[in-house]
Amino acid sequence: MDTRSVITRLELPLAVVILAAGLSAQHGWAIAGAAVVLAAGVRLAVGATRLGNRALALSPAVVHGTLTGAAATVILDQLHSLLGLPTVIQLWPTPHVGFRHTLVVGAVAVLAGLFGGLRGLRLIDVAHLRSLWRHHEIVTYLATAAGVVVGGLVTGVALGLLSAVCVAVYRLTHCTVLVEPCPDTGWRVTVRGTLVFLGVGRLLRELRNVPPGAAVTLELHVDLLDHAAFEALRRWRTEHEAGGGRVAVEEVHDSWYQRAGARHPRLRKTLPTGSGRLFAPWGAWQQCAPSAVGARDPIAAGVREFERRGAALVRPYLEDLAGVQRPGQFFITCADSRLVPNVITASGPGDLFCVRNVGNLVPRNGFDPSIGAAVEFAVGLLGVSTIVVCGHSDCGAMKATLSGKRIEGQLGSWLRHVEPSVRLFRETRAWPESASTKGHEWLGRMNVIQQLTHLRTYPAVAEAVAAGRLRLLGLYFDIGAARVWRVDPDTGELVDLERHVRAA
Numbered sequence: 001m002d003t004r005s006v007i008t009r010l011e012l013p014l015a016v017v018i019l020a021a022g023l024s025a026q027h028g029w030a031i032a033g034a035a036v037v038l039a040a041g042v043r044l045a046v047g048a049t050r051l052g053n054r055a056l057a058l059s060p061a062v063v064h065g066t067l068t069g070a071a072a073t074v075i076l077d078q079l080h081s082l083l084g085l086p087t088v089i090q091l092w093p094t095p096h097v098g099f100r101h102t103l104v105v106g107a108v109a110v111l112a113g114l115f116g117g118l119r120g121l122r123l124i125d126v127a128h129l130r131s132l133w134r135h136h137e138i139v140t141y142l143a144t145a146a147g148v149v150v151g152g153l154v155t156g157v158a159l160g161l162l163s164a165v166c167v168a169v170y171r172l173t174h175c176t177v178l179v180e181p182c183p184d185t186g187w188r189v190t191v192r193g194t195l196v197f198l199g200v201g202r203l204l205r206e207l208r209n210v211p212p213g214a215a216v217t218l219e220l221h222v223d224l225l226d227h228a229a230f231e232a233l234r235r236w237r238t239e240h241e242a243g244g245g246r247v248a249v250e251e252v253h254d255s256w257y258q259r260a261g262a263r264h265p266r267l268r269k270t271l272p273t274g275s276g277r278l279f280a281p282w283g284a285w286q287q288c289a290p291s292a293v294g295a296r297d298p299i300a301a302g303v304r305e306f307e308r309r310g311a312a313l314v315r316p317y318l319e320d321l322a323g324v325q326r327p328g329q330f331f332i333t334c335a336d337s338r339l340v341p342n343v344i345t346a347s348g349p350g351d352l353f354c355v356r357n358v359g360n361l362v363p364r365n366g367f368d369p370s371i372g373a374a375v376e377f378a379v380g381l382l383g384v385s386t387i388v389v390c391g392h393s394d395c396g397a398m399k400a401t402l403s404g405k406r407i408e409g410q411l412g413s414w415l416r417h418v419e420p421s422v423r424l425f426r427e428t429r430a431w432p433e434s435a436s437t438k439g440h441e442w443l444g445r446m447n448v449i450q451q452l453t454h455l456r457t458y459p460a461v462a463e464a465v466a467a468g469r470l471r472l473l474g475l476y477f478d479i480g481a482a483r484v485w486r487v488d489p490d491t492g493e494l495v496d497l498e499r500h501v502r503a504a
């Protein structure tokens with residue numbers, strides 16, 4: 001019997017089994033029937049265990065191409081039988097048994113297949129075709145389908161897999177090379193992506209655009225640099241420098257070039273986090289970035305870095321915010337350089353209305369016009385839904401206050417606003433959690449609680465809280481652990497913020 005007539009009515013796992021049974025089926029009805037029953041069993045097992053979804057991980061283009069190829073085969077097969085066409089082009093063996101026999105076996109198999117299996121798979125599905133087109137996998141799909149029609153299931157799947165592997169290799173090893181003159185540093189060559197031997201030819205062609213003798217910054221944003229690519233770059237660098245040029249290598253993502261030079265190349269790709277310099281302090285990258293070395297002013301180097309890499313990322317958001325701000329949160333925190341509100345809250349432009357001062361202090365209503373103005377603006381005009389007071393570990397203001405040393409000038413005057421917190425600190429020193437906490441750290445927590453109390457002295461805040469429009473939240477940032485906690489206002493304990501949010 002011709003098993004391909006049967007498999008076209010079925011989905012992939014069943015089709016595979018029937019094909020495997022094809023040779024046996026030539027020996028009689030009993031074996032063909034057994035193959036169909038077995039196929040139905042596999043189909044049910046696939047449906048029950050959801051293994052079918054894993055089959056899609058193979059490549060949707062190959063799976064759908066196989067089904068389409070099978071459908072095309074049966075149509076051609078039946079047309080061939082019905083019309084009694086001469087076997088000018090015989091793509092598959094002539095059936096040993098009749099058309100009727102094929103239909104019966106097919107019907108039994110289809111009924112079996114209806115009980116479970118790969119969900120959502122059809123022999124030809126326009127929606128899937130569109131999806132494959134969008135994902136640039138239509139070539140793999142067509143190669144698979146054509147392979148099934150011409151050479152059978154195994155040939156089709158093999159062709160499809162080969163095509164899928166080729167597409168994947170192209171995608172995974174693709175890189176872009178940009179060569180451009182740079183006003184400050186001569187020329188800049190920017191390489192992004194995965195740099196392996198397949199891309200070396202194009203890289204070298206692009207590098208020919210760099211004039212001999214020029215100063216070049218080679219900027220690498222690569223997640224993998226293989227041996228061939230490293231050698232090509234090193235040779236080009238040596239030749240360029242021998243011709244009087246200068247080459248500075250700046251590795252923005254990871255250190256592939258440096259490691260290869262030190263004979264410690266990595267084995268696998270390193271995933272780009274996209275955050276390196278956004279979170280790192282200047283000292284971590286300005287020392288080794290040729291574009292920043294020599295820039296005496298770290299602010300200028302930082303601004304240049306932002307304009308080159310950060311501005312394009314944030315501009316789409318800022319464009320929307322250019323005429324209006326709608327922050328939902330008023331964030332009051334210490335001026336300490338180690339506490340960066342947008343970093344610890346993973347927020348961006350437009351999210352936080354901020355006030356920062358020494359000690360994250362909120363003097364009572366009427367004592368400080370700066371804070372008073374910010375509170376009125378945030379609550380009255382912006383209508384924020386949360387006011388956060390965020391203290392932090394190792395706070396200089398808390399340590400200075402507890403040290404008992406006399407502090408002159410305006411700093412001394414300002415820190416007098418910590419006195420209510422010190423009183424609370426003394427009152428709560430007997431709380432269980434305080435025993436295991438350093439003095440200034442405990443004061444830091446009490447200081448957060450005290451500022452929340454002070455916030456309620458502002459009429460706008462008291463009114464909004466009473467109306468349920470505003471909540472007050474005390475946070476504490478542990479610098480060394482990079483961890484944000486909520487300060488429990490009743491116990492001073494540091495508790496998980498998620499728990500609080502879920503409970504609220």
Ligand SMILES: [Zn+2]
Pocket residue numbers: 334335336358359360392394395396397
């Ligand atoms: Zn501080």
